[in-house]
Amino acid sequence: xxxxxxxxxxxxxxxxxxxxxxxxxxxxxxxxxxxxxxxxxxxxxxxxxxxxxxxxxxxxxxxxxxxxxxxxxxxxxxxxxxxxxxxxxxxxxxxxxxxxxxxxxxxxxxxxxxxxxxxxxxxxxxxxxxxxxxxxxxxxxxxxxxxxxxxxxxxxxxxxxxxxxxxxxxxxxxxxxxxxxxxxxxxxxxxxxxxxxxxxxxxxxxxxxxxxxxxxxxxxxxxxxxxxxxxxxxxxxxxxxxxxxxxxxxxxxxxxxxxxxxxxxxxxxxxxxx
Amino acid sequence: xxxxxxxxxxxxxxxxxxxxxxxxxxxxxxxxxxxxxxxxxxxxxxxxxxxxxxxxxxxxxxxxxxxxxxxxxxxxxxxxxxxxxxxxxxxxxxxxxxxxxxxxxxxxxxxxxxxxxxxxxxxxxxxxxxxxxxxxxxxxxxxxxxxxxxxxxxxxxxxxxxxxxxxxxxxxxxxxxxxxxxxxxxxxxxxxxxxxxxxxxxxxxxxxxxxxxxxxxxxxxxxxxxxxxxxxxxxxxxxxxxxxxxxxxxxxxxxxxxxxxxxxxxxxxxxxxxxxxxxxxxxxxxxxxxxxxxxxxxxxxxxxxxxxxxxxxxxxxxxxxxxxxxxxxxxxxxxxxxxxxxxxxxxxxxxxxxxxxxxx
Numbered sequence: 095x096x097x098x099x100x101x102x103x104x105x106x107x108x109x110x111x112x113x114x115x116x117x118x119x120x121x122x123x124x125x126x127x128x129x130x131x132x133x134x135x136x137x138x139x140x141x142x143x144x145x146x147x148x149x150x151x152x153x154x155x156x157x158x159x160x161x162x163x164x165x166x167x168x169x170x171x172x173x174x175x176x177x178x179x180x181x182x183x184x185x186x187x188x189x190x191x192x193x194x195x196x197x198x199x200x201x202x203x204x205x206x207x208x209x210x211x212x213x214x215x216x217x218x219x220x221x222x223x224x225x226x227x228x229x230x231x232x233x234x235x236x237x238x239x240x241x242x243x244x245x246x247x248x249x250x251x252x253x254x255x256x257x258x259x260x261x262x263x264x265x266x267x268x269x270x271x272x273x274x275x276x277x278x279x280x281x282x283x284x285x286x287x288x289x290x291x292x293x294x295x296x297x298x299x300x301x302x303x304x305x306x307x308x309x310x311x312x313x314x315x316x317x318x319x320x321x322x323x324x325x326x327x328x329x330x331x332x333x334x335x336x337x338x339x340x341x342x343x344x345x346x347x348x349x350x351x352x353x354x355x356x357x358x359x360x361x362x363x364x365x366x367x368x
Numbered sequence: 369x370x371x372x373x374x375x376x377x378x379x380x381x382x383x384x385x386x387x388x389x390x391x392x393x394x395x396x397x398x399x400x401x402x403x404x405x406x407x408x409x410x411x412x413x414x415x416x417x418x419x420x421x422x423x424x425x426x427x428x429x430x431x432x433x434x435x436x437x438x439x440x441x442x443x444x445x446x447x448x449x450x451x452x453x454x455x456x457x458x459x460x461x462x463x464x465x466x467x468x469x470x471x472x473x474x475x476x477x478x479x480x481x482x483x484x485x486x487x488x489x490x491x492x493x494x495x496x497x498x499x500x501x502x503x504x505x506x507x508x509x510x511x512x513x514x515x516x517x518x519x520x521x522x523x524x525x526x527x528x529x530x531x532x533x534x535x536x537x538x539x540x541x542x543x544x545x546x547x548x549x550x551x552x553x554x555x556x557x558x559x560x561x562x563x564x565x566x567x568x569x570x571x572x573x574x575x576x577x578x579x580x581x582x583x584x585x586x587x588x589x590x591x592x593x594x595x596x597x598x599x600x601x602x603x604x605x606x607x608x609x610x611x612x613x614x615x616x617x618x619x620x621x622x623x624x625x626x627x628x629x630x631x632x633x634x635x636x637x638x639x640x641x642x643x644x645x646x647x648x649x650x651x652x653x654x655x656x657x658x659x660x661x662x663x664x665x666x667x668x669x670x671x672x673x674x675x676x677x678x679x680x681x682x683x684x685x686x687x688x689x690x691x692x693x694x695x696x697x698x699x700x701x702x703x704x705x706x707x708x709x710x711x712x713x714x715x716x717x718x719x720x721x722x723x724x725x726x727x728x
Contacts, residue, residue: 180703180705181703181704181707182704183704184704259677259685261684261685261686261699263685271689273688273689274626274629274688274689275626275681275682275687275688277672277678277681280672284631299684299685299699300681300684
């Protein structure tokens with residue numbers, strides 16, 4: 095009994111000694127850590143060095159716009175049938191004949207699917223990235239739309255509404271080139287392009303006739319001409335710009351334009367055919 | 369007082385006591401553990417159908433009639449699962465060519481796994497088991513799903529004790545291993561031996577390719593075979609190997625096809641990388657056999673492709689680009705007829721299964 099009491103006391107003493115030792119060690123460690131921590135108030139500078147670039151705000155009171163029509167002079171190209179017969183599922187999915195759309199001239203000599211963008215005059219300005227995605231669908235074994243514009247770092251949403259598998263392949267040269275398989279009913283893909291690139295040619299790795307073009311622009315000032323050749327680029331700050339147009343078969347053209355405060359500037363482009 | 373002082377201060381004495389105790393413990397454990405898991409029966413030759421090589425087996429587990437019969441009973445026994453609901457055969461169902469027809473397998477209480485159940489058919493020939501090759505043998509593989517929390521979710525100790533309560537097992541373990549003691553090692557070996565009998569061969573393809581029957585394949589299948597073998601066309605045989613005397617339709621290796629790559633370029637399931645930590649193995653999974661493939665939908669490690677047509681289209685398009693894409697994967701120029709010929713050819717790989725592999 096006496097012995098066991100002694101043992102308990104002894105154990106208590108040992109544990110007290112141990113606790114003391116631990117505390118001492120703990121204090122020592124804390125002070126070392128403390129010493130090390132004091133000279134470097136760490137996270138603050140990294141937060142300030144992060145590139146926070148203010149996005150450019152357009153003043154609605156002075157903003158103007160440019161609009162016009164893309165025209166074609168020359169012999170109207172004959173409609174060319176696209177042969178999908180090697181994949182009967184595509185023939186069925188397309189429902190109706192498919193025609194080549196690389197150069198479609200309207201009844202009044204107008205050109206749709208031309209890509210128009212502000213090529214220069216916006217240097218030094220950074221624009222907010224739209225939160226809504228731009229979509230491209232693979233439907234009827236066809237890319238819809240064929241020509242589209244997107245801002246750098248804006249989401250491109252790729253969907254497949256076909257009963258067959260597609261493999262979309264943006265053959266980017268400035269951005270990263272990639273391809274991705276999408277089966278029937280697969281979830282949409284969400285991808286981004288980080289750099290301006292006019293134009294990213296897109297193909298389907300499975301269906302050789304499927305083509306699309308994506309204009310990646312680091313400002314919101316771009317448009318695709320409608321079937322009647324018309325386009326409009328709104329909300330431009332007053333200034334002098336180079337406006338450029340691209341057409342997949344006919345190449346590019348550009349013009350100087352000046353946007354006066356709160357005015358609509360008209361500019362047409364005319365491509366000459368053979 | 370004196371005693372306590374002696375005990376607390378005499379370190380050599382304390383070590384001695386520990387040593388004695390340890391020795392006793394080791395002896396007890398040693399006695400209990402020394403149960404041979406070597407089969408005692410006569411080694412048999414597993415009959416091999418046309419198109420397959422002889423069945424390899426490890427030196428310490430030659431197939432015997434008794435271990436195979438025991439393995440068959442175990443394979444179909446849900447007692448190996450926590451709630452007696454799930455057997456090996458639940459995910460490797462003989463009526464579904466030893467798969468479960470699900471994208472992702474489900475274990476006890478509907479617990480979802482992360483991968484598609486591969487067929488056990490012809491797994492005897494694979495150098496590594498599981499999609500990521502983490503098991504070096506069928507024996508090693510067999511122990512894993514039993515204890516896996518999202519599969520059968522039962523410790524090996526519990527499995528051993530549950531089987532021990534069934535006298536029929538005592539008899540079978542005795543016949544197979546020489547005593548009625550049940551240990552996990554014996555369970556593993558019996559399961560592996562049974563699985564070595566799950567062979568599929570003598571398909572239309574085998575009769576055409578190895579049996580000299582030139583009528584065995586349809587014209588579309590013959591065209592599909594040529595595409596399958598041609599490095600400049602389908603290039604399928606680069607990984608799904610066809611030898612001069614037999615065909616396993618797998619190289620047993622790991623390849624990245626881009627399947628499962630996310631919008632951020634990363635892999636949610638890193639596959640072989642789990643085992644090797646080698647960056648090049650990110651998103652790489654084992655080449656599955658194509659034997660009976662027409663009956664083992666859905667496809668790929670995540671069961672994401674529903675039909676053979678989708679699989680062929682996936683390859684025709686060059687898979688999904690990513691930094692670790694296998695060098696054999698590229699967009700291949702196959703027209704619609706060629707792709708459908710390949711699908712037709714894959715239909716010819718459905719072979720005959722032995723009659724004695726269903727539930728005992």
